[in-house]
Structures are given as C-alpha cells and as structure tokens.
Amino acid sequence: MNFSQRALRFSCNGNSLVGIIDVPERPLPRGVLVVTGGPQYRIGGHRQFTMLSRQLAERGIPVMRFDRRGMGDSEGEPRSFDRIDDDIGAAMREFFLQVPDMKEVVIWGLCDAATAAAFYVGTDARVRGLVLLNPWVRTPQGAARAMLRHYYLARLGEGAFWKKVASGRLDFAASATTLGRNMKMAARDRGQALPQRVVASLAAFDGQVLVVLSEDDLTAREFSRLMARHNVRAKRIDIRGANHTFASAKWRSQVAEASANWIMSW
Amino acid sequence: MNAPLITAPHVEPFFFDVAPGTRFCLYHAPNPQLEPRGTILYVHPFAEELNKTRRMASLQSRAFAAMGYAVLQVDLFGCGDSCGDFHSGRWDQWKRDLAAAADWLDARDSGPLHLWGVRLGGLLALDFATTRKVEAIVLWQPFLNGRTCINQFLRLRLAAGLDGDGPGAPRSTAALRAALAVHGRLEVAGYDLECAMVGAIDACEAINLKPLPCTVHWFASGTPGARRLAAGAARLAERWAPLGVELHFHPVDGVPFWATSDIAECPALLAATASVFARGAP
Numbered sequence: 001m002n003f004s005q006r007a008l009r010f011s012c013n014g015n016s017l018v019g020i021i022d023v024p025e026r027p028l029p030r031g032v033l034v035v036t037g038g039p040q041y042r043i044g045g046h047r048q049f050t051m052l053s054r055q056l057a058e059r060g061i062p063v064m065r066f067d068r069r070g071m072g073d074s075e076g077e078p079r080s081f082d083r084i085d086d087d088i089g090a091a092m093r094e095f096f097l098q099v100p101d102m103k104e105v106v107i108w109g110l111c112d113a114a115t116a117a118a119f120y121v122g123t124d125a126r127v128r129g130l131v132l133l134n135p136w137v138r139t140p141q142g143a144a145r146a147m148l149r150h151y152y153l154a155r156l157g158e159g160a161f162w163k164k165v166a167s168g169r170l171d172f173a174a175s176a177t178t179l180g181r182n183m184k185m186a187a188r189d190r191g192q193a194l195p196q197r198v199v200a201s202l203a204a205f206d207g208q209v210l211v212v213l214s215e216d217d218l219t220a221r222e223f224s225r226l227m228a229r230h231n232v233r234a235k236r237i238d239i240r241g242a243n244h245t246f247a248s249a250k251w252r253s254q255v256a257e258a259s260a261n262w263i264m265s266w
Numbered sequence: 267m268n269a270p271l272i273t274a275p276h277v278e279p280f281f282f283d284v285a286p287g288t289r290f291c292l293y294h295a296p297n298p299q300l301e302p303r304g305t306i307l308y309v310h311p312f313a314e315e316l317n318k319t320r321r322m323a324s325l326q327s328r329a330f331a332a333m334g335y336a337v338l339q340v341d342l343f344g345c346g347d348s349c350g351d352f353h354s355g356r357w358d359q360w361k362r363d364l365a366a367a368a369d370w371l372d373a374r375d376s377g378p379l380h381l382w383g384v385r386l387g388g389l390l391a392l393d394f395a396t397t398r399k400v401e402a403i404v405l406w407q408p409f410l411n412g413r414t415c416i417n418q419f420l421r422l423r424l425a426a427g428l429d430g431d432g433p434g435a436p437r438s439t440a441a442l443r444a445a446l447a448v449h450g451r452l453e454v455a456g457y458d459l460e461c462a463m464v465g466a467i468d469a470c471e472a473i474n475l476k477p478l479p480c481t482v483h484w485f486a487s488g489t490p491g492a493r494r495l496a497a498g499a500a501r502l503a504e505r506w507a508p509l510g511v512e513l514h515f516h517p518v519d520g521v522p523f524w525a526t527s528d529i530a531e532c533p534a535l536l537a538a539t540a541s542v543f544a545r546g547a548p
Contacts, residue, residue, distance in 0.1 A: 007279035007290065007347075016276040018292070020347055039529045041320050043346050046313075046456030050347055071529070072320045073277065073292055073339075075328075078529070247426075247456030 001025055003057035006098065012069060012090035015076035018042075019066030019091060020050075021098050022057035029103040030128070030263060031062040033095055035088060035120075037081050037113030037136070041072025044110075045245040048252050052108075055256040061263060062102060064095045081112035081136070088120045096126070104128040106208075106263055111219060111244070112136040115194070118201040129208040129266075131259050132234075134220040134244055137195040199230045209234035210262045212255060214242035235262065275331070282340070284366045287349030291367070292339040294331035296375065303334040304377030304401065307368055309394075311385035312415060312467075313352075313457045315524045316345060319384050322406075322523050322531060326382075329540055336375035340367040353451060353458035357390070357466035364394045380548065383408060385524055386415045388484075389470055395477040402481040402548040404539060407524060410472035410498065416464055422455040472502060479510030483542050485518050485535055492517050516542070 001024045008019040020042060034049050036042055042065040043050045053063040068087040069076030088107070096102060106129035107117040114135035121127045202209060211227065211234045213220040226232065237258050242251040275295040281288040296302050308323060310316045327337045341348040342363050344355030368379055378401035383391030388408025395403055409415040420439040429435040436442045443464075446452040452459045486495050499515035506513055520532035542548050 005281055005288070007281055009276060009279055018277065018279050020279075020290070039318065039527065041317060043317065045317065047346070047352060048456075070321075073279065073324050075276075078321075245456065248453060249456075249458060252456075 001058055001060050003054070008064075008066070008094060008098065010066075010090060010094040012076070012087050015069050015074065017066055017069065017075070017087065017090060018073040019064055019094065020053070021062065021064045021095070022053045023062050023099060024057050024060045026060060027062040027099055027101065028060045028264070029101065030106060031064065031095060031099060031102045031104075032056055032106050032108050032131075032259075032263065033088070033091060034063065034065040035084075035091075035107055035109040035113040035117050036065070036068070036071070037109060037111045037116060040110075041067045046247055046252075048110075048246060048255075051252065052256050052259070055253075056260050056263075059260045059264065061260065062095075062099045064091060064098070066091045066094075081116045082119060084116050085120050085123060088116070089124065092124060092126065106131060108133075108259065110134060115198055118198050118205075121205045121207065122201060127207065129210070129263065130202075130205070131210045131212065131262070133212045133246075133255065134214055134217055135198065135211070135223045136219055137198050137223050137226055138219065195226050199226065199232065202232055202234070203230075208266055210259070211236045212258060213238050214244055214246065214251075215240050216242060217244040219244060237262075277327075282366075282370065284363060287343070289343065289349070289363060289367075290341040290347035291370075292327070293374075294327045294337040294339075296334050296336045297332050300334035302336070302375060302377050304380060305336045305338070305371040305375050306330050306380045306382050306404075307364065307371060308337065308339040309364065309381060309383035309387035309391045310339070310342065310345065311387050311524060313419060314455060315385050316341075318526065318529065319406075319524050321529050322535070323384065325531065326536055326539060329536060330382075330543070333540070333543055335380070335543075336371060336377075338367055338371050340364070351458070353460040353463070355460075355463055357393075357463065357470065360390055361394050361397075364390070365398065368398060378402075380404065382406070385409055386412070386467070389415070389472060392472055392475050392477055392482075393470055395480060396475055397478075399478050400480050402483065403477070404542075404548070405482065405484045406535065406539075407486050407522075408472075408484065410502070412467035412470040416459075416467055419454055419459075423452075426455065473505060476509055477506065477511050480512075481548060482506075482511060482513045483516060483539075483548060484513060485516045485538055487518060487520060487522060514542075 003022050003024040006021045009016050049065050056063045067074035068084045070078030105127050107127055108131040109117040110133040114132035117130055239251050239254050246252045246255055278293040280291055282291045311319055330337045342360045344350035344352045380402045381391040381400050382404040384406040386409050388405035391403050417439045420442045446461055450461050503513035516538055518535045518538045520534045521530045523530040523532045
C-alpha cells in the first residue's frame with residue numbers, strides 16, 4: 001500500500017519536538033508509536049526505526065517516530081528514560097491529531113524505551129498494546145556490575161582481547177571511559193527497584209503485549225529470567241543469533257515481520 | 267513592565283523532493299532581530315556517526331541561527347530519514363543532494379553560503395567546494411582521506427568478531443575489502459556497504475582536491491596526536507594557499523562525541539566554533 005511521509009514539529013512543555021509520521025493511503029485504526037531509548041534518536045541504530053516504519057506503513061499501519069526532549073533534533077535538556085511520560089504524551093496527542101480516524105495505539109520500544117513504554121501505559125487508555133524489544137530491567141548500578149563481571153573482567157585474561165587493543169581494533173579510549181563509569185556505578189548500587197516496577201506495570205496493563213528478545217544479549221537474558229520468575233503475561237518471540245540492537249538486515253526484517261503480523265493479529 | 271519576548275524561531279522539519287525520491291531536511295531560520303549573515307549547509311557524517319553527532323549538530327545549528335545565519339541540515343540519499351536504502355548511497359548522488367540543498371538555501375535566504383561538515387561530511391564538503399563557490403568551510407574532526415574512514419569502519423566488523431576464528435576468516439581491512447569486491451556488498455555494524463560507494467569514498471583525498479577560493483576552519487580534538495594533526499594541517503594549508511584557500515587549524519579539548527557509546531556533548535567545540543563566527547566573517 002502507498003503511504004505518505006510527514007515531518008512534524010510539536011510541543012512538549014514549551015520545547016519543540018521533531019517527529020516523522022508514515023501514513024498509509026487507507027490507514028488501519030491501530031497505529032504504532034515508536035519510542036526511542038539509549039543513544040538513539042528517531043531513525044534508530046543503523047536506521048532500524050526508519051525502515052521499520054516504512055515496512056509497517058506498507059502493511060497499512062500508521063507509524064509515528066519522534067525525538068524526546070534533549071535528543072536528536074528536539075529541543076530541551078536530555079533526561080532519563082523513566083522521566084519521559086510527558087514526551088510520550090505529547091507525541092500521542094500529535095499522532096491522533098495527524099491521523100484523526102485512528103482508534104488506538106501500540107507503543108513499540110527497544111531497550112530502555114521498552115521500559116519507558118511499560119511505565120507510560122498506565123496513564124493512557126488509548127494504548128492497547130506494547131511491543132517490547134530487549135526491555136531494560138536492570139538498574140544502572142546492577143547493569144554496570146553485570147557488565148564488569150561478564151565483559152571486562154572476563155576479558156582481562158583473554159589474549160585475543162588485548163591483541164585487539166594493541167592492534168587498534170578496539171576503541172580503547174571509549175572502552176576505558178565506559179569501564180570507569182561502570183565501576184563508579186557499581187559502587188553506588190543500592191537496590192533493584194526497576195524489575196519490580198516493570199513487572200507491576202505489565203501486570204496492571206489489560207492490553208496486549210509482545211516481547212521480542214535477542215539471543216545474544218545480556219539485557220534480553222535478564223528480562224527472560226524476570227518473565228519466568230513472575231509469570232509475565234505476554235507473547236514472546238526470540239530472534240536467533242541477534243545482538244542487542246539487531247545489527248543485521250536479517251534480524252531487523254524478522255523483527256519488522258513479527259511486529260506487523262502480531263499487531264494485525266488481534 | 268514586561269520584557270520583550272525573545273522569539274527564537276523554531277526549527278522547520280520538512281521533506282524535500284529531489285530526484286530520486288525525497289530528502290529529510292531541517293531548516294533553522296536566522297534570528298529575526300539581527301542582520302542576516304548568510305547561509306550554512308550542514309553535511310552529516312557516515313553511518314552510525316550520523317546518529318551519534320545529531321545532538322551536537324542540533325546544538326550548533328541553533329547557535330548559528332541565533333547568530334543570524336540560516337542553517338539547513340539535509341539527510342543525504344539513503345541516510346537518516348531520507349529515502350533509499352543505505353547501500354544505494356553514492357558519493358556523486360550526495361554531492362548532487364548538496365547542490366540541490368544549496369540552491370534551496372540561495373533561493374530562500376540572502377548572503378554568502380558556508381559549508382559545515384562533520385567527519386566524512388567534512389571531506390564531502392571539501393569535494394563539493396571544488397565546483398561550488400562558498401565563503402567558508404567549517405570542518406569538525408574531518409576525515410581528510412576517504413580510505414581512512416572506510417578502514418576505521420571495517421574495523422568495527424573485525425572487532426565484532428562475527429567472522430569467527432576459522433582459517434578463512436578475514437583478519438584485516440584488506441581481507442574485508444577483498445570480500446566486498448567479490449560479493450559486491452558487505453554488512454558492517456548493521457550497515458550494508460556497497461562496492462561502488464566504498465570505491466568512490468576510498469578515492470577521495472583532501473590533498474588532491476582543489477577547492478575554489480574560500481576560508482577553511484578545521485576543528486579537531488587536540489588529543490591524541492595534536493602535533494601530527496597540526497603538521498597535516500600545515501601541509502594542506504601550503505598546498506591550498508596558491509589556490510586562494512586559507513586554512514586555519516583549531517585544536518579543541520573534548521570527548522570524541524562522534525564515537526562515544528552514549529550521546530556526548532562537547533561544549534569546547536561549540537564555543538570554539540562560535541568564537542570564530544562571532545569575530546565577523548569566518
């Protein structure tokens with residue numbers, strides 16, 4: 001199906017936000033709002049969200065992507081993922097203005113954006129579904145500790161790792177900075193409230209949930225354990241071999257296909 | 267008494283039709299309270315560096331607009347929110363995109379045209395300036411050699427260890443280049459490289475370019491290798507002086523925001539860039 005693209009500017013608490021909407025010729029009544037997290041703005045790592053939107057729009061699904069305050073092209077100061085309810089709310093308002101016949105929305109988010117989406121649903125009855133990819137359920141402190149244990153410390157004795165460092169094949173300055181930051185955060189660990197908050201949010205949500213997990217990703221493994229422990233009610237799809245950001249066309253097309261099929265299945 | 271409202275105009279995002287397809291653009295109108303100072307066309311970096319530098323590009327665009335410049339950011343073909351697959355991007359197409367964007371700016375605002383290129387976008391801006399007259403070019407941590415850019419990018423695939431440790435596994439950028447030549451395409455860090463795209467980037471070197479007369483301001487992180495960079499800049503300045511191209515090198519302290527895992531800002535670079543423009547014509 002043909003679709004048109006519109007570039008949007010809308011306001012969130014006095015700051016201008018920039019977004020893109022892909023509107024099919026005959027839009028289905030259920031739209032998708034892509035929320036971005038981590039270091040990504042609305043196009044996503046290796047343009048994943050740009051291409052996903054186009055694939056969903058070809059199937060008749062209206063899709064909106066946007067930059068929260070302090071990210072990408074939007075104004076304002078950067079803020080953490082658990083403080084973006086107002087940004088998501090502003091995008092929802094704009095989305096319904098742009099597609100007046102739309103009845104409900106599925107929020108689609110990767111990593112900490114998935115967590116932000118789970119927190120947001122309790123505040124907005126128009127959200128009837130969530131697509132959560134590798135949801136982030138680790139406190140920054142816990143994650144830093146896991147990173148230290150699984151990655152850096154494990155590699156201290158690894159010849160190949162140090163050869164990589166020596167040959168310049170590793171961005172050592174960036175790694176060293178991350179290592180330092182992780183050590184600091186690990187030292188500040190004061191508890192694990194985040195997983196409980198996510199479980200409680202999902203338990204309170206009466207809509208549909210799809211969880212997509214990468215095989216080769218610590219964050220996904222952590223969420224998988226959480227799902228099992230707390231009987232999280234959701235459909236689950238595993239992407240074999242995929243890393244955290246789905247850095248391969250093959251994995252991204254599996255994600256897009258699974259997202260579209262699931263969104264159109266209920 | 268009420269203070270007058272400072273009405274900094276907001277950014278205007280829009281899609282622009284340029285064959286083939288459409289390009290995503292952001293236009294920052296110049297501060298209406300100042301005399302217009304000209305136009306600035308932004309040239310973004312390659313692949314994931316485009317994402318990582320978006321915040322800095324946004325901050326600097328708004329700063330330029332506040333100083334009285336009209337700024338246009340355009341996503342080149344196959345990049346960002348523009349049409350096309352990444353692997354369909356071509357160096358020549360990107361230069362045609364810049365020409366269309368520069369024409370659009372010329373039609374909309376008065377004053378001299380400036381280019382502002384980041385990383386590989388710096389090299390693309392220099393190449394574009396060999397056929398288009400511009401007042402000045404701002405380079406942020408530019409690649410002056412396309413091959414270096416591609417080598418660094420290919421190393422991401424070596425570092426990811428996707429190819430395993432088997433006897434036939436590529437262990438060098440040369441081996442990856444050979445694989446690219448055989449298969450025509452190669453996926454690196456989630457991006458599909460294409461043989462013709464890489465060939466054109468590899469072939470571009472600043473030392474061989476002959477920009478039309480203009481001033482070039484090269485801003486680079488002072489560490490590491492400040493002396494080597496300064497020597498490179500001096501060589502380039504000598505080469506370009508007879509052409510009427512005046513090169514200034516500005517070492518800056520700050521994080522490598524184009525490569526950090528989280529989004530980073532580099533206030534020193536924003537300040538250094540602003541101070542060059544605050545002095546009058548850059």
